[in-house]
Amino acid sequence: MFGNKKLMGKLISSFVVIAVAVGILVGYRMFVNRNVQEGEKEITVEVKIDDEVNSITFNTDEEFLGQALDEENLIQTKDSTYGRYVVGVNGKLASNSDESWFTIILKKLGLKKDETMVDEDNFEWWYIEVNGEAATDGIDDIAIKDGDTIKFELKVGY
Amino acid sequence: MKSVRRLVILSICASVLFVVKIILMPIPNIELVTFLLIIYTLIFTLKEALAISTIFTLVEIQLLTLSEQAYIWTLIVLVTYLFKRIIKDKFNIWAIYSGLFGLIFGTLSAIPFFVFYEYFSYNLPEGTRDITISLYILKGLPFDAIHMVGNYFLMLLLGEIVYKKLQRLLKEYYY
Numbered sequence: 445m446f447g448n449k450k451l452m453g454k455l456i457s458s459f460v461v462i463a464v465a466v467g468i469l470v471g472y473r474m475f476v477n478r479n480v481q482e483g484e485k486e487i488t489v490e491v492k493i494d495d496e497v498n499s500i501t502f503n504t505d506e507e508f509l510g511q512a513l514d515e516e517n518l519i520q521t522k523d524s525t526y527g528r529y530v531v532g533v534n535g536k537l538a539s540n541s542d543e544s545w546f547t548i549i550l551k552k553l554g555l556k557k558d559e560t561m562v563d564e565d566n567f568e569w570w571y572i573e574v575n576g577e578a579a580t581d582g583i584d585d586i587a588i589k590d591g592d593t594i595k596f597e598l599k600v601g602y
Numbered sequence: 603m604k605s606v607r608r609l610v611i612l613s614i615c616a617s618v619l620f621v622v623k624i625i626l627m628p629i630p631n632i633e634l635v636t637f638l639l640i641i642y643t644l645i646f647t648l649k650e651a652l653a654i655s656t657i658f659t660l661v662e663i664q665l666l667t668l669s670e671q672a673y674i675w676t677l678i679v680l681v682t683y684l685f686k687r688i689i690k691d692k693f694n695i696w697a698i699y700s701g702l703f704g705l706i707f708g709t710l711s712a713i714p715f716f717v718f719y720e721y722f723s724y725n726l727p728e729g730t731r732d733i734t735i736s737l738y739i740l741k742g743l744p745f746d747a748i749h750m751v752g753n754y755f756l757m758l759l760l761g762e763i764v765y766k767k768l769q770r771l772l773k774e775y776y777y
Binding site for chain 2: 453
């Protein structure tokens with residue numbers, strides 16, 4: 445009887461913990477989706493490498509930037525535990541895009557010696573701006589609306 | 603002799619923390635550091651548990667980086683010590699406690715981040731440095747939720763087993 449009560453307590457608290465977590469995840473998703481605009485929209489993608497800017501304008505029915513760019517075949521991405529991130533835009537890959545987190549950790553710990561170790565000053569990465577403001581979300585969480593301008597700029601070093 | 607043994611045991615405990623941290627790094631916010639620190643605080647004296655968290659924090663700063671989370675490990679030891687006499691060996695309560703630490707982890711990280719904003723924001727790429735504290739916490743919430751579930755179940759399923767096993771080993775080799 446006592447054992448059953450204890451087990452019941454564990455089951456209830458486990459259920460509550462999972463419910464709270466699901467609530468947070470659903471709430472967060474709703475927050476991300478709040479700006480979603482349905483229907484066709486026209487967006488402009490500017491790709492800046494050094495001082496050269498290429499501009500591409502297209503129409504899409506997709507709701508998030510990641511899907512829209514996939515549809516146009518404009519980006520190459522890599523999966524990470526924190527979601528997808530952009531390594532290449534319009535065919536141009538950031539030079540260090542094949543570095544896995546594990547290699548970086550091993551190098552930091554001094555367990556892997558590599559002459560081509562990523563030098564932070566030469567580290568290439570894609571900076572993303574949405575309508576002139578730095579993006580605070582990953583491409584799959586950026587909701588797009590008609591007339592948006594997305595800028596990808598290849599930056600070198602931090 | 604006992605002091606040498608103590609030194610070795612505390613160092614091994616700190617090393618175990620670092621190893622589990624590295625091993626679980628690819629899985630965001632599933633970690634055993636909080637779990638082990640709570641178990642260590644339940645088993646060792648406050649001074650010994652603080653020694654372990656301090657060694658771990660210093661190694662982490664040296665080998666990885668000084669992050670805004672560095673102080674949280676010692677905070678876990680201190681808070682656990684406060685609740686040690688109240689919760690005792692009720693591991694279902696420790697599981698909830700550990701889960702709560704997971705849930706507020708992002709908020710705890712945000713505090714030093716914004717107190718020492720100049721320092722920590724410098725680690726962010728140029729152009730992405732203008733973030734607000736609410737945005738920082740909000741963006742971390744899904745990870746905090748995963749952290750909570752991970753911490754909770756790890757403690758619920760492993761807490762009592764690891765606690766008893768470690769206690770037995772310490773009786774054999776230490777006390």
